[in-house]
Amino acid sequence: MSAETLANDNLSTPANDDIHQLQTVNSSGNTVTLRDSVEVALKNYFAQLDGAPVTEVYQLVLSEVEAPLLEQVMKYTRNNQTKASTMLGLNRGTLRKKLKQYGLL
Incomplete structure (x- = not known):
């Protein structure tokens, strides 16, 4: 499945089955x-x-991973927050909060 297909509404992908791989x-x-x-x-x-x-290694790791994850998902979905939130398994409000937190909104 191409990135274009996913960005065009189909968010149920085989990748969801292999999320840890x-x-x-x-x-x-x-x-x-x-x-x-x-x-x-x-x-x-x-x-x-x-x-x-x-101290705060947990928060350091989360911020180092979360920011590029959000950035790439937003690019992948062409900045469509609804698609991005579905893809990430977050509600749209949480996504917006995180985008603001990392200066991506």
């Missing part, structure tokens, strides 16, 4: 999941801390 193939030909990428990024982040105290 977001993946890509790297330059070595290996399959890398989104989860793998996040895990590597977090390991690198903690290694760079070198024992320094840190």
